[in-house]
Amino acid sequence: MIEARTRSRVPAGCSGCGVLSDWTHSRYVRHLADAALGGRPVRIDLSVRRLYCENPSCPKVTFAEQVPRLTVRYQRRTPLLQHLVESVGVVLAGRGGARMLRVMNVGLSRCTVLAQLMRMPLPPLVTPRVLGWGRLRVLRRHLRHPPGRCHHPPPAHTLGRTRCRTAQPMAPRASRSRDRLP
Ligand SMILES: [Zn+2]
Numbered sequence: 001m002i003e004a005r006t007r008s009r010v011p012a013g014c015s016g017c018g019v020l021s022d023w024t025h026s027r028y029v030r031h032l033a034d035a036a037l038g039g040r041p042v043r044i045d046l047s048v049r050r051l052y053c054e055n056p057s058c059p060k061v062t063f064a065e066q067v068p069r070l071t072v073r074y075q076r077r078t079p080l081l082q083h084l085v086e087s088v089g090v091v092l093a094g095r096g097g098a099r100m101l102r103v104m105n106v107g108l109s110r111c112t113v114l115a116q117l118m119r120m121p122l123p124p125l126v127t128p129r130v131l132g133w134g135r136l137r138v139l140r141r142h143l144r145h146p147p148g149r150c151h152h153p154p155p156a157h158t159l160g161r162t163r164c165r166t167a168q169p170m171a172p173r174a175s176r177s178r179d180r181l182p
Contacts, residue, residue: 002034005047006067014053015073016060023052025062030071034078036105044078046071081106082116089117 011020027049034042046067053060070078077085085108088097094110094117101108 002042002044003047004044006049006065008049012049012051012063012065014051014055014058014060015063015066016053017055017058019053019055019058021051021054023054025050025052031076032071032078033076033081033106035081035084039105041105041107044070085113085116086120089113090120093117 008024009022011022013020027047030046030048032044032046034044036042048067048071049065050062051065052062064073066073069080072079072082075082084104085097085101085106088100091097092100094114097113097117098108098110101113
């Protein structure tokens with residue numbers, strides 16, 4: 001266990017408006033879990049200030065100070081440990097993630113690992129240029145037989161799905177094989 005205390009008289013930014021303030025309202029202790037050190041779990045008892053916001057137009061009267069790279073609002077884990085839990089959750093999901101974290105001396109249930117995974121923001125959506133092999137084939141045919149040059153344009157609703165060939169009825173397979181016979 002590590003005990004720490006933030007410095008007094010150092011201004012901190014309001015979480016509502018960002019205006020700096022060093023007018024202390026009170027102090028309280030936050031219990032933060034950190035990544036294991038030397039094979040042992042680490043807990044940081046950090047004394048932080050609650051400060052008055054000095055901006056009269058800000059809706060917040062008081063706010064809790066945050067320590068960069070150590071505390072996040074409403075979070076009981078340090079950013080380092082949170083990143084570790086999320087990374088293990090992405091790779092191994094619930095049960096496997098909980099087992100792997102237990103090896104790292106981080107005791108979390110599979111439900112907690114899954115909950116952390118679900119809280120993660122989704123990556124931005126990127127529209128692929130080619131949707132799949134089927135769409136790629138259609139695109140190739142379309143390039144091979146551009147609508148301007150092709151004499152047999154495909155119907156609009158098929159968008160190049162039909163091959164450019166003359167309309168000749170195919171002979172049945174049985175009759176063709178019979179023709180080859182002496
Ligand atoms: Zn404010």
